[in-house]
Amino acid sequence: MSTAAPVVTGTGVEPTFREKMADLWAQMKAHKVSYLFIAPFGILFFIFTVLPILVSFGLSFTYFNMVQPPQWVGWENYLRMFLSDDVFLIAVKNTLLFAVITGPVSYLLCFVFAWLINELKPKLRAFLTLLFYAPSISANAYLVWRFLFDGDTYGWINGQLLYWGIIDRPIQWLIDTTWMMPIVIMVTLWMSLGVSFLTFIAGLQGIDPMYYEAAAIDGVKNRWQELWFVTLPMMRPYLMFGAIIAITQSFTATQSIQALTGPTPTDWATWTIVQHMQDHATARYEMGYASAMAVLLFFAMVFMQKMVQRLLKKVG
Amino acid sequence: MALDLSLRHRRLSRSTGGDLVIFTMLAAGAAFMAMPMVYTISNAFKPLNELFIYPPQFLVRHPTMDNFNDLFVLMAKSWVPVSRYFFNSLFIVAAGTAGNVVFGSLCAYALSKHSFPGKRVFNELILLSLMFAGAVLLIPHYLTISYLGWMNTYAAIIVPAWAMTLGVFLMRNFIDAMVHDTLLEAARMDGANEFDCYWRIAMPIVKPAWLTLIILAFQSLWGNQGSLYLYAEQLKPLPYALGQIVGGGIGRAGAAAAVTVILMIVPITVFVINQSQIVQTMGTSGITGE
Incomplete structure (x- = not known):
């Protein structure tokens, strides 16, 4: 399930999607310290900033009065x-x-x-x-x-x-x-x-x-x-x-x-x-x-x- | 010349005439900027009849401590002891600021000095998130807090403060500019791990940055009344309580003026201590000068 070792791609051969993913995963594992540094802020940032912004992007295409569920209206608001x-x-x-x-x-x-x-x-x-x-x-x-x-x-x-x-x-x-x-x-x-x-x-x-x-x-x-x-x-x-x-x-x-x-x-x-x-x-x-x-x-x-x-x- | 020497460090490429123009400009600017502080402080010492005098006076004529006495009498009568409000404020501000500085600088260090998959995206996200107007985020934010079950807890104010984006952005810019890779390389050669590099090398160098960040975090938390998330009286911060005390109409205008001064003194004290620290950093960096 885990392919820890970096995948070596042969010269001239395009790596498949699978190989690319495996390579990325290997790189990420190699940099796990960096992710530890980022994690405490990153998680909170995602919950309290990124997520609400994404929700707002979605809501901008709806009619939403906070009582009824949002209704899709397309570009109407714009x-x-x-x-x-x-x-x-x-x-x-x-x-x-x-x-x-x-x-x-x-x-x-x-x-x-x-x-x-x-x-x-x-x-x-x-x-x-x-x-x-x-x-x-x-x-x-x-x-x-x-x-x-x-x-x-x-x-x-x-x-x-x-x-x-x-x-x-x-x-x-x-x-x-x-x-x-x-x-x-x-x-x-x-x-x-x-x-x-x-x-x-x-x-x-x-x-x-x-x-x-x-x-x-x-x-x-x-x-x-x-x-x-x-x-x-x-x-x-x-x-x-x-x-x-x-x-x-x-x-x-x-x-x-x-x-x-x-x-x-x-x-x-x-x-x-x-x-x-x-x-x-x-x-x-x-x-x-x-x-x-x-x-x-x-x-x-x-x-x-x-x-x-x-x-x-x-x-x- | 004598005046110059006493006012600043002499540098090679400076003319005395230019110095004089600059000092005049600074003095005029400073006087203009100091106006609100002078007015607020002056108001707090005005007796009631001077607060409502016509034509209105900028400065106090017969200073008195009445307003402060009134305020202390009113505070003594409050239902929850004032010390409790004070503790709430202190706790929220200290915990929020500390978390923001520590988490923010950890993240900023990795974003500045490491390279890993996703770094560019993350940097860009932080920059972009600064451009989104906060007003519409209030509702999603409120829903998140209540979903997490944090309503009416200190966490509702403190934890979101840990993720204030501006802090990371500020720290990253400073680490980019001030911490040289060669220094970190040398430390790693000597067997320092990444945490050592962050804590013992990068952080001391960017002291001006986190001192600035402390001021920002402190100020935004100190002004936070928490009225949206805290509804138990025992949890409310000092600015809220003082606002309530003086909200009783025109008869309490004197006490209100005193409150404004008290609420202003705390951030100013923090600011002054902080700035003197920045000055010290300057003094030492000249000696070690890499």
Whole structure:
């Protein structure tokens, strides 16, 4: 039953399927230590992440209201998104606008600040890291902006503007469609120095100072050359990591948006795909339709990630 | 020049003018970012009349400990002793974080340094799973937990935390970048087994990585109220309990401000200890420098 020994295939003879399987099995046995390393995480990963995602893919082709068993509807959910759901199209437009701005800008901010902070002495560096990371560490820090941008005269910004006579009546910052998106984008950028920022700092710390000394001797003159020829190439794995975080966060940010402009924003001005999806999943019990949106968003993000990966290969 | 020397390590390719511009930028940025912390802390020390003053004030004028006193009085009256909530939080956060770091780094080590059938598929799966929006997974996740019979147990929060994908992804990137194959080869020649290679060589080198991972895991678990899976009062974590205490309307606005500070202090403490460790790593790696 078990064919432990590696199967040697003769030259020029195509191995049969059976032989290939036997060969694979032999290889797997040879690497059983690797599988032991992976097993604890791998099993849990499969149960709590892979399986639910596969279920969602399946559900995206059904009508499922969580009470009756799912009914197969084919591509109907996908057609509905583009043909008969106007709000979804608004959400797509908003999500793209939001992601195109916050994704790259937050990514650059994370890197630039990590890079600048990295040169400081340890104590000062730890202190500044804390300050820059503060909006991410205080879980609902964006609430401070609610207070600042409150639409009535109690709002701090309105209060100041009125006091100095710049405006004569309060601006409804979070209800007026001209202001909503810019404010949401600004607040998101403000709290975007999170995971990637920490990763970049840790990554920069891992670069051996020796490389910089060698580069300086080899004729690297200023910090820009050093950045391009030494730092960026050494940072490539972390840059990829940061890019993926930037993509996922910019495409799926919801909590802060909702906290600022409320569960139903004026004229859907800050309504995003994930909000639309949550609405259908948790308020309307249309799991099939919500899953279809998740699947679509998934492919959009994978596409973005592949593009960015190509771009990053050219860096440094 | 004197200022520069006191603030950072001097490097060869640097101009003083550039340094000044950068320090100014950093200071401005830091002030802007520190705003929510300053505001939250300041609020906690505001007497009630200052919390509702017009025009609203950013900073406290007459600091007082009233809010904290109120909170402690309210906490003493809770049905389940506060120490129990505290223990729950501590247990969930510690067990969840430890599991995530250990399982995650074990897996990441194999994914980075071994080659075996299925490795590429697994790596790709981890990357792809990060791209799937979590909201629709809530229902399948809930069904899984209840199928496993973990409803109303710590396991419902802790075990899924062990499989947080971001951790493996982070660790793998660091091991790729920082642990050189030659080092592992040498260790194997000296008779080290794979576990030794992982535990005694790779892990010490990627210390900044797992310190970062601890912060991430800690933060996500600390904020978890567990309200979906834990319904016995004895099992609920501290943030939930404090939320309940201050949820009593506008009269408890002062206590609520105090709660925000208490909930913020813990992650900040962990963060500060952690960051100082990263700094130390830097100090030692300069000496051993491979």
